[in-house]
Amino acid sequence: MTELLVKNACVFDPLNGISMEMMDISIRDGRVVESVSATADVIDAHGCLTLPGGIDSHSHVCGTKVNFGRYMSPEDMRAGRTARRGKMHITSGYYVPTTYGNSYRYSTMGYTTVLEGAMAPLEARHTHEEFTATPHQDMMANTLFDGNWAIMEAVQKRDTRRAAAIVAWMLSAVKGYSIKLTNPGGTEAWGWGEDLTSIHELVPNFNVTPAEIITTMIAANELLHLPHSVHLHCNNLGKPGNYETTLETFDLVPDRNNGRQTLYATHVQFHAYGGTTWRNINSKAEEITRSVNAKPQIVMDMGQIMFGRTMTMTADGPMEFNLYCLHHNKWSNHDVELETASGIIPVLYSKKSLVNCVMWAIGLELALLTKNPYQCLLATDNPNGAPFVKYPEIIGLLMSKRYRDEEFATLHEGTGQRTVISSIDREMDWNEVAIMTRAGQAKALGIIPQGKGHLGVGAEADIAIYPIRCRDVDPSTEYRKVIEGFQKTMYTIKRGRIIARDGEVIVEGANSTFWVNPSVPEEISVASDPEFVKKFEEYYTVRMGNYPVQDVYLPRGKCIRTEAVL
């Protein structure tokens, strides 16, 4: 039995209605308990800001695409190199850091749980190898279904039960967590070098539309009672005028779940553009947030961009090719047979670029114009909008109008006419920040039952203590203190174990991987369905028997079982 007592913590725990309360937190064997014995280890928080461990609900940190981003970027590896030190292995890289680099930086920022934004089922083994090599964050994988042939056939036949059965088999086979749709249908079209420009356009050869894929997958997702909702990267990402597609898509979404949203729309900043060309692009954050404010069934994340060099990586192959034609920078593409696509390109977001400035403003507008912070979460689509180490600056921007104005003053002079950011006075408070970085993310991902995102009795003792005396700090003027504070925790506690102190990781890791195993009635299961098996063996280049990810790849796996009601 191991016990830990955190004394004099200034706690924000939105899910338990706790806001700026001085209290002690008792921990036994990795969980929060009522009280501990006198022999418990004690740490003193000295009245500093204490939050549940940070959760990133959309980040690219592990897997084929991420590793290829590293593979092709020796120039980035020269940045942020550290030697082996104490329990820390060597790290390399700034915007595409090594597996250790990502984990250590998340840890020292107080983040303890991360959802990998995109895992191609065929390459799942790779993602899980990196999950296992990740010391400290509990991981889970969005599983890509956007161009899945079997799914599109089911959609075409209007067979939701079939779609659900395929999802069930796939998730359990590749140890995935949730359904991810990236540019649904578009990734299949990209197999021919094409893309879809509307959610009502037919996918070549499959006679289904993105709209049909999305609605069917939402229905299937809820039939299977998956903890997370469908996780959608809308069509037309990064195209001027794409906000209409985004609004159309939101209008498709029914309210089907009392516990959480029915659709998670990711990196919406990239989907909120007005105008018709890059010349007249402008912000449609108001239209987008008007829709979201009226639709409790939708949760989005910001997809904030921050200025500087970074790497874009997504399953959205066609979008990356367009970006390549724009930037002429090195371009990688990786289509995955029968399933999805992907692309990678380095970018530089510059204050000299009006387009980039508009993008910067839109992300912040989305957050500030969304009434309920549970509906707009803090994320950069790491590393697409910016590496996650920029989160503290984003928090600063959300909490301080003055900081925003000072930044705004340094931007391209055209930014004012294209955006509304300078007219927004809202300043987020500590509680709202706690929601956008913990509580909201846990709720959206459906991991509150796993003890994530709060500090109530029974919760997993994932705790971040920041060197910020929130009682004495005024974020709207002292935003520098806020930013510095969020960059390095005094303590990061994972399952009751202190993993980082003052920016140093001090223990070897023992993270877990959450995955979902939905059970469906035998009669509709595809595992033994002759047609499914036949097509699999004919068109995949690996045998169906070699496809599922063996248990050895999840030494610390945590299976969540769900019952489908069909």
Add this chain to the structure above:
Amino acid sequence: MIIKDVVCPFCGCLCDDLDVEVDGQKIVKVQNGCTLAESTFTGSNRLPAPIRRTASGWEAISYDDAIRDAVDILLSADRPLLYGWSSTHGETQSFGVHIAELIGGVIDNTSTVCHGPSILAIQEVGHPGCTLGQVKNRADVIVYWGCNPTEAHPRHMSRYTTFATGFFVPEAQRGRTVIVVDTRRTESAEIADEFIRIKRGGDYEVLSALRAIVRGKCEVLPREVAGVSREQLVRIAEICKKAKFGAIFFGLGLTMSAGKYKNVRNAIELTDELNRHTKFTISPLRGHANVYGSNEVFTWITGYPYAVDFARGIAFYNPGETTAVDILRRGECDAALIVASDPGAHFPHSAAAHLAKIPTILIDPHQTATTPLCRLQIPCTMAGIDAEGTAYRMDGVPIRYKKIIESSYPDDADLLRQIHDRIMEAKRA
């Protein structure tokens, strides 16, 4: 007993549809595999026990002594070289990297003399690629450039390209146009619809010419480029532009000829250019079964796919400086650990000779051309035969090797774990 869907640990195709008949600890029969697979599974001359070189010759020693020797050699080195890694599984590879990290060594894998130049090219311009099934199901134009799959990847054509039926290509051969580019008329060239014979060393020029043609700059070109007529180049460019889905596969003909990675870069930029007209992909034909796995593992731990130097504590990468052949040629390293590869056979001898001058440890199941050069060889299991583990196919698809027979040999991962742990202890003390 017949084991189904066995993964072949020979080449980068990583065929996973073999049926292998085993009788206890013996492999009796291999079905579906190519001749290379068959000889791989029936591989002979496993080294029976650890051996150590003495003044008078060789002596058999215990695994314990062997591991102690290895640890002593590695700990006392000022510039150890850790090389190989492509004929084993991922767990072994990551132990290798961690040992290099601990002792401040240089770690390199066999891509250094295979597709290392392709990696350098990709680091300059990226890599428009795809998984092999994408080619199998869609490609109507296939280009083999500077490679000879019939001899090096015998089932590549039947599983993924020329002779394979795919969803959108129901009639394999009739549905696909095959172009072969080489300096000699190989067996692969025999089955090509178009064969381009290039003067040795002229790949770069021909690729530049094709790029210019695709960009509509044909008039700039001379009548003939590196022995290829402008007419044929124009014809080839047209076939490619008209393709619905084109796939280029290239081999050592590009990476080993003059210009090295610049040849590959030019081929990639041709692919980029073609993507403005239709869908095109390009892929290196990786040689050893799991060489791509060594690139993946190295990359997520160190940030670099090969040639990583830990001498300064941090990871430093600079092929040409931190690559195995260069370090051996300059006689820089004062100890070597060779795992799952045979530099004695595959390195220029002026480089390999240095291995005989320094304490070289070899961890490999077989007696190889490196055996005579080393001071110490520790035999182990062979991944995919008597050991299981992860391998990455040439297109990045990870597949799990099966263990199809039991053996008394230790897994090379266990040997390296022991070496790693004893070095840790020594460092703490």
Add this chain to the structure above:
Amino acid sequence: MRVILETKKRIKPFLPVEAESIIPRNFLKGTDLTVYEGNKERALSELFWIFVEGTAVSPDKVEIVLKGDTARIKRVGEYMDTGAIRIVGNIGMHCGNFMSGGLIEIGGNADAWLGREMLDGSIVCHGDAGHYCASGYRGEKHGMKGGRVEVMGNAGDFCAEYLTGGDVYIHGSCGDMAGVEMKGGQLVIGGDAIRPCGNMKNGTCVILGRVHKMIPTFEKTERRVLPEWNITADVFKGDVANRGKGTLMIKIPELIQ
């Protein structure tokens, strides 16, 4: 101030030494510096006899002289911003990397990556330079951005690769693919070149000797007299394989296809 560093005999002379600490600025504070021999950190005095003559108040007044067996000493003058370094014999790889000011003079030959990613200042090499002279780094989009590299002898392959700014003057001949990926600056080759300027985007390359294996994707625009070099040259634009706007000028009549 003059600092003379003379190499001591080493037990393992084949080990590379990394000595980025050897730049003028560092010697203002004394000679208590370290270098790496293989994977071991050593005091400068373990590897060199150190003689200091006179004093200096500012780094630009510091001159370092390297003597002895210096061929395996890497990264000398890395990030140097002022002052002078004179190497009597040969120097190892990466001499003058990221240099932004001052002068490096090499009496003998320089190994590979001389003046890599250089920003300003100048390097003069009286012998031959190795491969990747005045080049960039793996995966990086820009090579040498400014300053001047002058080599009295020959240079190896990939000379001035990714050259983006500044001047590179090779009095002798270059190996394969000089000026490949060039995007700016000026490369002058006094002798011969093989397959120069492949995939060139911009910048100027002048070749006073002969060209072997001319790359086929350069567009001949004119024949011009270049008083600066008192030659008549064929002027090419390219590389057209790559939307290139570079200028390649080759002395006639010795252009060889």
Add this chain to the structure above:
Amino acid sequence: MKATLNTGRTIHQGMAVEHKSSPDYTAAVSICYMNPVDLMDLGIEGGARVSVTSRAGRIVLTTRAAEEVNQGEVFVPLGPYANHLISADTHATGMPDFKGEPVDVTSTHELVKDIDSVMEELGGVRYDH
């Protein structure tokens, strides 16, 4: 005869590569494939032996006539024999010139060395259990 050395994988080399101490491997990788015309120039027939010399070394190989090999070129399968002739200069790319090494080919009556002898020339010690 002056020629350019090309090396590469062959099916036989691949089949024997896990059996390095076997005669098959030696046989598979100690072959010098030459254009019949070049063989004629040397006044020998396929199966006769040649001594091949490069800036890196010298080795004796058994010739085999091969139409697909260009005149003025010789092809030797990847392996310890070819590598006896390959220079270790990589042009600072890490990759030696496995294709395109200039060599001099002359007819000889010397015998082809076994692999262990070749490795002993490098300072190795043969292991025969």
